[in-house]
Amino acid sequence: MSTVELSTPDKLEYNYYPVSGGSLHFTVKTPNDAHIALTQGPSETDSMYEIFIGGWNNSKSVIRKNRQKPDKAIQETPNILTADEAKGFWIRWNGGSIALGKKGEAEPFLSWDDPEPFPVTHYGICTGWGASGEWVIEDFLEIHTPDNLEYSYRSILWGRLDVFVNAAHDAHIALTSGPNDTEPMYEIILGGWGNTASVIRYNKEKPDKAKVETPSLLSDGEDKLFVITWLNGLLKIITDGQTLLEWKDPNPFEVTHFGICTGWGAEGKWRVTANGNKFIPLAPKSEPGWNLDNIESTGPAKWTAASGGEIPPNAIPAGIDNEQLYVGRANHEGAILPGKVVPSHGVCYVPWGGAEHGIPEYEVLCGCDATWMPATAGEVPSGALPSGETEDGEILYVGRAQHEGVTSIGKVQGSHKVCYIPFGGQEIAYPEYEVLVAK
Known part of the structure; x- marks a missing residue:
């Protein structure tokens, strides 16, 4: 089980975190308006669910889709929250069925079935309307x-x-x-x-x-x-x-x-x-120069097994180093690492432990509409494709950077605030880079 403790100010601004299974279990201490979002990426997305607990002066709770009224489900819940005591809840979702219940109670007190469901990959939390909150969130199915x-x-x-x-x-x-x-x-x-x-x-x-x-x-x-x-x-x-x-x-x-x-x-x-998520917040706020409007999260991306320099159909090209390079990933030292497939070398090169490692068996990213977005200091834009994880379970994203006139593909590691690329036998860190966004 993974657990995270968070504080939310009185500003109705979601902070987003990756979610692994189909449920969240949490406690929250706040006088009113505990808000939870379920989205397709690490920011507000076109398709999203919102669950408001103790809204309208702590009098009712609702489920809303895409920030639009009318609310999909409404329940009178007077005094469901309190600023003096942490109250426990659970949220579950499966195939478009959204349910909210209280800790220790098997039946939900609020639920709705979405006829047009979407995959949930992240959750966001916030408080507002005069309330700040203290949260403890457990993420497991x-x-x-x-x-x-x-x-x-x-x-x-x-x-x-x-x-x-x-x-x-x-x-x-x-x-x-x-x-x-x-x-x-x-x-x-x-x-x-x-x-x-x-x-x-x-x-x-x-x-x-x-x-x-x-x-x-x-x-x-x-x-x-x-x-x-x-x-x-x-x-x-x-x-x-x-x-x-x-x-x-x-x-x-x-x-x-x-x-x-x-x-x-x-x-x-x-x-x-x-996916071993550790709740590392990698999603930044929008910055000037970032074109994040209407970018959706993971599209029909597929990782296809290959080896020995093989490149499957519809592989995603990402750079040139005397030949076309492709987005790949490989298993190394208990980690799943994004990197570059060099066909003539017969390997996928991945960065790890200060060195470049050539792995002859790997997976190639195929079949998605890929866009590269600028980023810095470990940040990733909305719609970035989760593509690996460290041996400790931190999620990694595909990044690329220019080095010695060559575009090289590697891993964005948020906790280190850089994109690491494999090049010339070394693992090289770049604080400014591009991130692969899949549409």
């Missing part, structure tokens, strides 16, 4: 699975799941290309066979692709954390800082959904965080 071995599916943006599971045995995770069992699919069985062994299975078929003895791996009295990653077909399950299982799929597919279930006499309590 909380799920209970019965003893029936039927997967419950949810969408995922890319590349990583952090899974806390509390179960006696048989915690099953599926990775698929749709919101159901698909072919192909990966299946991970943790603590199977009476909590004695764990496996990776492909298309629910034997023989298992990987198997390890794991006596007493799970417990129904303890949350156990597993980090699951897949990049270019390399499926890894990590726990306690060690790789528990791994398997390399020779024909990888695009994973768009994950499913979880329990069975064989076991029920499970799960908390799932997608």
Whole structure:
């Protein structure tokens, strides 16, 4: 679980943060007007949901879409907030169903089904109308699975799941290309066979692709954390800082959904965080010279597995260094790093640890309408495409900078306030750079 503590002034101006799963759990201490936005990017977007708690002098709460009236749902909620005590709430969304409830209560007190839903990638919070606020926000997807071995599916943006599971045995995770069992699919069985062994299975078929003895791996009295990653077909399950299982799929597919279930006499309590977000605020305010109007967040971008200098159709070109360079990313030292694919070299070069690293197996960005926007000091504009993460879980974006007359592609790391590019064997930092925006 990831937790962030925030303060919001009395100014009705959202601060945005990446969201991983399909829910937020939070407490807020404020006399009135706690506002939450759900958007497609790290700023106000054309499609957005707004949830107002304790508005109109702490008398009612509403759900609004695209900042437009009439409100989509309204509920009288007198004295729901207080400046003296933190009140707990949860917000859940799935396929256009938006629900707001109180901490400790399973049923929402406010809900609405959007007939034209959109993908939510960020949330924003603010207070106003005479109120400031103190917030504690937990970002995870909380799920209970019965003893029936039927997967419950949810969408995922890319590349990583952090899974806390509390179960006696048989915690099953599926990775698929749709919101159901698909072919192909990966299946991970943790603590199977009476909590004695764990496996990776492909298309629910034997023989298992990987198997390890794991006596007493799970417990129904303890949350156990597993980090699951897949990049270019390399499926890894990590726990306690060690790789528990791994398997390399020779024909990888695009994973768009994950499913979880329990069975064989076991029920499970799960908390799932997608992409390992650490709530690092990378979105800046608009600055003079930035053309941010009407830029939407992630479009139909697709990361396609490749190797040895291969360039898939519709790959995104991004620079020239005696030949065309393309936007790529690769796995290195537990991180997923944006970088440059140099076809004649047969690798994707990524910056890490002060050096340039050539990785022969990588993914290439394909199929989106890419625009490059100027930025500085770790900032990214609205619509920037989340494209990787550090080994500590910080989200990285694709950036590029000019060096020795060459446009080189690398990673924007907000906490370091620079774009790092790989060049000439080195990792070179630039405080001024361009960021890839996908439309």
